Amino acid sequence: xxxxxxxxxxxxxxxxxxxxxxxxxxxxxxxxxxxxxxxxxxxxxxxxxxxxxxxxxxxxxxxxxxxxxxxxxxxxxxxxxxxxxxxxxxxxxxxxxxxxxxxxxxxxxxxxxxxxxxxxxxxxxxxxxxxxxxxxxxxxxxxxxxxxxxxxxxxxxxxxxxxxxxxxxxxxxxxxxxxxxxxxxxxxxxxxxxxxxxxxxxxxxxxxxxxxxxxxxxxxxxxxxxxxxxxxxxxxxxxxxxxxxxxxxxxxxxxxxxxxxxxxxxxxxxxxxxxxxxxxxxxxxxxxxxxxxxxxxxxxxxxxxxxxxxxxxxxxxxxxxxxxxxxxxxxxxxxxxxxxxxxxxxxxxxxxxxxxxxxxxxxxxxxxxxxxxx
Amino acid sequence: xxxxxxxxxxxxxxxxxxxxxxxxxxxxxxxxxxxxxxxxxxxxxxxxxxxxxxxxxxxxxxxxxxxxxxxxxxxxxxxxxxxxxxxxxxxxxxxxxxxxxxxxxxxxxxxxxxxxxxxxxxxxxxxxxxxxxxxxxxxxxxxxxxxxxxxxxxxxxxxxxxxxxxxxxxxxxxxxxxxxxxxxxxxxxxxxxxxxxxxxxxxxxxxxxxxxxxxxxxxxxxxxxxxxxxxxxxxxxxxxxxxxxxxxxxxxxxxxxxxxxxxxxxxxxxxxxxxxxxxxxxxxxxxxxxxxxxxxxxxxxxxxxxxxxxxxxxxxxxxxxxxxxxxxxxxxxxxxxxxxxxxxxxxxxxxxxxxxxxxxxxxxxxxxxxxxxx
Numbered sequence: 054x055x056x057x058x059x060x061x062x063x064x065x066x067x068x069x070x071x072x073x074x075x076x077x078x079x080x081x082x083x084x085x086x087x088x089x090x091x092x093x094x095x096x097x098x099x100x101x102x103x104x105x106x107x108x109x110x111x112x113x114x115x116x117x118x119x120x121x122x123x124x125x126x127x128x129x130x131x132x133x134x135x136x137x138x139x140x141x142x143x144x145x146x147x148x149x150x151x152x153x154x155x156x157x158x159x160x161x162x163x164x165x166x167x168x169x170x171x172x173x174x175x176x177x178x179x180x181x182x183x184x185x186x187x188x189x190x191x192x193x194x195x196x197x198x199x200x201x202x203x204x205x206x207x208x209x210x211x212x213x214x215x216x217x218x219x220x221x222x223x224x225x226x227x228x229x230x231x232x233x234x235x236x237x238x239x240x241x242x243x244x245x246x247x248x249x250x251x252x253x254x255x256x257x258x259x260x261x262x263x264x265x266x267x268x269x270x271x272x273x274x275x276x277x278x279x280x281x282x283x284x285x286x287x288x289x290x291x292x293x294x295x296x297x298x299x300x301x302x303x304x305x306x307x308x309x310x311x312x313x314x315x316x317x318x319x320x321x322x323x324x325x326x327x328x329x330x331x332x333x334x335x336x337x338x339x340x341x342x343x344x345x346x347x348x349x350x351x352x353x354x355x356x357x358x359x360x361x362x363x364x365x366x367x368x369x370x371x372x373x374x375x376x377x378x379x380x381x382x383x384x385x386x387x388x389x390x391x392x393x394x395x396x397x398x399x400x401x402x403x404x405x406x407x408x409x410x411x412x413x414x415x416x417x418x419x420x421x422x423x424x425x426x427x
Numbered sequence: 428x429x430x431x432x433x434x435x436x437x438x439x440x441x442x443x444x445x446x447x448x449x450x451x452x453x454x455x456x457x458x459x460x461x462x463x464x465x466x467x468x469x470x471x472x473x474x475x476x477x478x479x480x481x482x483x484x485x486x487x488x489x490x491x492x493x494x495x496x497x498x499x500x501x502x503x504x505x506x507x508x509x510x511x512x513x514x515x516x517x518x519x520x521x522x523x524x525x526x527x528x529x530x531x532x533x534x535x536x537x538x539x540x541x542x543x544x545x546x547x548x549x550x551x552x553x554x555x556x557x558x559x560x561x562x563x564x565x566x567x568x569x570x571x572x573x574x575x576x577x578x579x580x581x582x583x584x585x586x587x588x589x590x591x592x593x594x595x596x597x598x599x600x601x602x603x604x605x606x607x608x609x610x611x612x613x614x615x616x617x618x619x620x621x622x623x624x625x626x627x628x629x630x631x632x633x634x635x636x637x638x639x640x641x642x643x644x645x646x647x648x649x650x651x652x653x654x655x656x657x658x659x660x661x662x663x664x665x666x667x668x669x670x671x672x673x674x675x676x677x678x679x680x681x682x683x684x685x686x687x688x689x690x691x692x693x694x695x696x697x698x699x700x701x702x703x704x705x706x707x708x709x710x711x712x713x714x715x716x717x718x719x720x721x722x723x724x725x726x727x728x729x730x731x732x733x734x735x736x737x738x739x740x741x742x743x744x745x746x747x748x749x750x751x752x753x754x755x756x757x758x759x760x761x762x763x764x765x766x767x768x769x770x771x772x773x774x775x776x777x778x779x780x781x782x783x784x785x786x787x788x789x790x791x792x793x794x795x796x797x798x799x800x801x
Contacts, residue, residue: 072673167675229663230657231658231662231682232652234680234683235649235686238683239642239646239686242641242645242687242690243617246638246641246642264620268613268616268620271609272613275613280604280605284606288605289605299447301703301706302615302619302703305710306710308608309609309612313612313616330675337671
């Protein structure tokens with residue numbers, strides 16, 4: 054499937070949860086498949102931290118440019134683009150095409166940098182709703198996402214209950230635990246205290262806080278994988294031969310080599326201010342907050358039907374967090390399907406090719422297709 | 428109990444596992460209680476990452492200077508200094524009194540810095556054995572430690588089986604998992620890539636890589652605590668009032684405030700090169716390596732009796748790692764007592780006052796006293 058990115062511009066200000074607003078912004082997006090005559094087969098895919106609107110397919114002439122959820126979405130795939138019209142959108146504040154901290158603030162004529170407004174999951178959903186308006190789509194057959202993308206999918210069912218028939222929430226949670234916030238905070242501190250960060254205005258200094266970004270990514274990677282899969286893939290293997298070099302700074306173990314590589318790669322393309330913004334959106338998400346902490350009351354607004362999926366070895370968004378969501382939806386007598394997939398890969402499992410996982414999503418979308426696509 | 432630190436100097440070179448050696452070094456140590464006539468009541472306490480020879484008691488005129496295991500060791504305490512002669516020793520390469528990276532290398536006349544030789548658990552045990560020689564102690568009633576200290580206690584029973592009657596190994600493991608090494612590596616990278624690290628020779632520049640030390644400590648703290656205890660102590664509480672400030676750099680959540688405080692405090696007193704050395708010693712420890720990975724064969728040398736203790740919510744040194752040790756000792760028909768304590772505090776539990784935990788150690792030492800102290 055050959056795809057190409059598109060962009061939609063919005064001049065009217067978007068009011069944000071922080072009290073600020075943003076105007077003259079653009080959203081990068083892609084679409085796959087064809088919108089049917091009654092516009093009933095649209096599926097919106099929301100992305101997590103390190104992803105974009107490029108969800109599926111490849112760009113012309115770039116056979117290695119598969120979208121981040123290409124195992125899930127495409128012709129004949131679990132979310133079948135022969136039946137569904139799928140939309141991927143890059144979130145505001147991200148660094149892959151939509152307006153973000155590296156762009157010019159129309160109010161000042163200068164690059165936003167650290168002054169880009171703080172975004173919440175709810176703000177992203179509002180921006181996505183405007184994109185759907187622009188595309189002429191009233192109601193979504195489904196909104197789906199994993200991790201932070203799952204939070205957006207959930208929030209869609211709360212903010213625009215009449216516009217969502219199905220919410221597909223994968224490897225997600227009703228909010229972050231203190232430990233989750235803690236990992237985000239360490240990553241942010243690594244970036245912010247990098248001398249090349251310059252208070253978030255590093256663009257004008259012609260530098261990038263790569264040291265901090267590397268550390269942030271290394272921490273992230275550890276928490277995306279399970280202890281088991283790390284032991285299986287790397288264990289205690291030395292990188293060079295069988296005798297240790299006895300060095301505190303050189304690479305000794307394979308796992309170190311892997312993490313440094315991931316950190317280096319990430320620091321080459323990811324924007325530091327975007328990292329701060331996206332982890333903060335994760336921290337803030339907490340729909341129960343306005344309901345005295347009652348998730349059941351918070352989810353009462355939702356009228357969609359739901360598929361929730363979690364993975365047994367995911368300790369970042371553990372199955373018990375998905376079960377909290379299932380419980381709160383059932384307390385509201387909502388229609389919920391829930392699959393807890395026995396997978397060794399930790400949080401990363403939601404991006405991987407696991408037959409039981411993909412089969413579960415396929416079955417669910419076949420059910421949606423049967424009712425929605427005429 | 429008023430205590431005072433002592434020091435013993437060693438001129439003869441100590442051969443290290445790396446192939447290097449170290450000479451003209453000193454070990455800081457403390458002793459509590461009285462060595463009995465037949466020198467049979469000595470207990471050596473080995474320390475973990477952020478601790479020292481100051482295990483118990485307080486310094487004269489400093490009522491708040493309790494040793495790091497003061498709940499465990501002292502008159503009438505589980506390890507009763509009315510019965511036992513307890514020795515605490517600061518490891519080589521540490522920063523609390525024994526020779527370390529901040530001292531002068533006798534071979535060059537310059538501060539060691541990053542050139543301080545890489546230490547292993549086995550090297551520390553060899554150095555501790557020399558200290559015992561100097562104190563005129565042939566055989567230990569017990570050697571004990573938690574975490575990295577537990578690794579040293581275990582290694583004692585393998586390197587000097589005839590000199591140890593009991594090994595007390597708490598919240599420890601036969602080696603680090605890939606995930607453990609990964610966390611150590613991120614912490615090390617944060618330190619090494621801090622511009623103030625200067626390749627480990629920051630002393631001569633009059634600076635300290637505090638940014639890196641802060642990040643290292645924050646990561647450490649997250650892994651010392653359990654998810655449960657973090658949620659209980661901090662949860663999602665905001666630091667100031669009930670409304671978020673919507674900021675990526677300011678402190679929003681209590682957990683952030685706690686971690687930043689811990690990081691700041693640590694960076695004021697802990698040596699960066701010591702941090703690298705100690706985490707590397709953790710990484711390298713793997714007694715089964717020379718036995719084709721067979722822990723049972725590796726532990727065949729041990730002739731001591733053992734008490735092992737683990738804590739249910741410790742995910743850094745999980746109970747299953749202690750059970751591997753128990754299994755390998757039982758395979759060798761060794762005398763092993765094992766307690767898995769149901770405690771909410773994660774790895775930190777080994778330093779805390781838990782009646783079941785302290786009661787277990789007390790009972791075990793009463794048994795040792797009954798046989799050893801005449």
